Amino acid sequence: MDDQRKMKEGYNQREEIDLYQLIADTWKNLRRLWWMVILLVLIGAAGVFGFQHILQTPMYESSxxxxxATGSSGSRSYSFYYDNSTADQMSKTFPYILESSYFCSVLTEKLESSSIxxxxxxETISNSNVVTMKVQSPDPQDAYDILxxxxxVYPETAYFVLGNISFEMLTEASIPSEPCNQYGKVKSLxxxxxxGLFIxxxxxxxxxxxxxxVRSTEEMxxxxxxxxxxxLPKVRFKARSKTGDTRVFISNKGLSGEYNESIxxxxxxVLNSMNRNHGKVLLITSTIAGxxxxxxxxxxxxxxxxxxxKVLLVDGDLxxxxxxxxxxxxxxxxxxxxxxxxSESEALEAFERYGTKLEGADVWILENEKKTDQPAPVLSSKRARRFLxxxxxxxxxxxxxxxxCTLFQDASILAEYADEILYVVKYDKLPSWxxxxxxxxxxNQKAVVSGYILNECPEMRGGYGYGRYGYGKYSYGKYGYGKYGYGHRGYGVGKEKEEDQE
Structure with a gap:
């Protein structure tokens, strides 16, 4: 019973999380597809307004x-209907008489017109003798005159069905001033x-x-x-930073410490993997840009x-x-x-003379600001291969x-120079396929894909940020200095570090 209760509670919890995620994803799509939202709102407003005020014929209703009341033949006194059966008969008969040819002929004669x-x-109120009669016409005066x-003429035409009847008016008829099938311009819009917003x-x-x-390692x-x-967490700069530097770079003092620790x-x-395989060249790529x-x-x-x-950073996106x-x-x-x-010697001499080196770190950058429309011949050239x-x-x-790697063949060419490949996957960016x-x-290259990173994970959200995969489950929590590390029962460096050292 306890197991069934736990399974049921877990199922309900997953359903709640899924519902929350569905709402969050819908809101994200609304922000991402804002142009579609605006377009549909404009189309909806224009469509309803155009249909009501341009295409639809305005109809006016008088009621x-x-x-x-009914009375016996030859009597001038009348009494209201209170009998339920009689009231029910009247509610069924009243509309029928309005549709009869006799009523229509008498009415057209009264109106001195060939048609209505x-x-x-x-409409009659159930179990009562209260009736509401309505007339709709494209002309407001005609609606009033017909009503x-x-x-x-109705009492005369209904004599042979209902007997002597008369009407006691509760609400008088009036000439309508606005169409009954159209809203005002503002309301229509x-x-x-x-x-459009609903759609x-x-x-x-x-x-x-x-x-x-994709949002998690389970999906990967x-x-x-x-x-x-x-x-890697989604970067949030410190609110009190006055540098104005928003580069996601670990030397940026405005960057939070969590990102630096993740790097x-x-x-x-990465080094454990490369040293284990005696590699020196790491290629970093992704599915799409951004x-x-x-x-x-x-x-x-x-x-x-x-x-x-001593590091060489090669910008391969020419x-x-x-x-x-x-x-x-x-x-x-x-x-x-x-x-x-x-020649190769000329390339080395030019690099030493014109190459860019960072201050404070032994990092050389192989890049220039010139754009190359056809990078493949450059990347696959013998001169580039010998230089690297x-x-x-x-x-x-x-x-x-x-x-x-999915946009151009450049990644496949550059992979020929690499020993290992690190694949970047942005959180909630692309579907699995x-x-x-x-x-x-x-x-299919000689370089092996050593692993991937899940980038821009939200903190403490749905178990995919630091709450579960950062300092929680897979770092200093369960597999770090907690259960398998210094904190609980182990005296080593934790399960995750043992895997890195294999």
Whole structure:
């Protein structure tokens, strides 16, 4: 019974979390597809307004409410209906008489017209003799005239069915001033806008329900068997920082300490993997642009250089080189310049003269600001290959910032120079099939995909930020200095560190 209760509670908890996530994803889609929301709101407002005030014929309604009294033949006295059966008979008979040919002929004669320019309806309150008669017509005066004439001729036409009857008016008929089938201009616009907004919310909700982006290592396990190297948090700068520097760079004093610690953990695991496989060249790529690969490459290179290693950071995205900007310097010598040299010695001499070196860290940057429309011939040239082979012997580590692997063949070419590949996956950015295609496109190279990082994870949200994967479950909590480390029963460095040392 306890197990069943726990299973039921766990099921209900997952349902609540799913509902919360669905709402959050719908709101995210609304913000991301703001242009669609505005478009649908405008279309809805214009559609309702146009239909009501341009396409639809305005109809005017005149109504009157009265009670029906009846009396015996030859008597001038009348009494109200209070008998339920008689009232029920009247409620069924009253509309029927209005549709009879006899009533229509008498009414047209009264109106001195060949036809009735409107429709007549009547409603009776259940178990009573209260009747509301309505007339709708495209002309307000006709609606009023038809209603008054119908009230006048009805007792005569209903004599053979209901006997002697008379009406006692409760609400008099009047000439309508506004159409009954149209709202005011402002209300029409508001109704249409609300309808468009409802459709937009529905579309975003369906997208959130059926298109699920990757948010956790559990979802990544369904895509690949490579390990998760780290969960990098979504960056939030310190509120009291006065530097105005918003670069996601570990030397930035306005950056939170959690990100710096995550980079340190990531670098430790990357080095363990590369040292285990005797590798020196790391390629960093992603599925599409905007997932944080350049930021990750720049931070790893800087951290390596600060730790006393001689590092070469290669900006392999020749279409848009940005690593120097992230590091706060201006690159002046890149792979395209290497290709334009006449010999290997000339390329090395030019690099030593014009290459960019960071201050405070032994990091050299191979990049320039020139854009190359056709990078493939540059990246696959013999001059570039020989230069990188020489740098492999001169540097402790080489980090290559590659373009996204699903957009161009550049990543596959650069992977030929690498020993290992680090794949960047942005939290809640792409569905699993896109990430799977990206890993598949880069997985046929000699360089092995050593792992991936889940980037920009929200803190303390749904178990995917620091609450579960940062300092919680997979760091200093369960597998760090907690259960398997110094805190609970172990005296080593924790399960995760043991895995790194294998």
């Amino acid at each position: 009157a409410t009265f009670t029906v 320019n409107g429709t007549i309806t009547a 008054t004439a119908a009230i006048e 508001l109704m249409g806008a609300c309808g 937009a919310v529905t579309i975003c909700g369906l997208l959130a329900l059926f298109i699920k982006n 396990k369904k895509i690949t068997s490579v390990r998760c190297m780290a969960h 340190r953990v990531l670098l430790s695991r 997932e944080g690969k350049s930021v990750t490459a720049a931070n790893l290179a800087y951290k390596l250089g600060k730790d006393g290693n 279409r848009k080189q940005s690593d120097g900007e992230l590091l706060g310097v201006k690159g002046t010598f890149g792979l395209s310049d290497v290709r334009n040299t006449k 082979d020489t740098m492999r012997n001169r540097m402790d580590y080489i980090i290559i910032d590659s373009p996204p 896109k990430i799977r295609d990206g890993l598949k496109s880069i997985g």
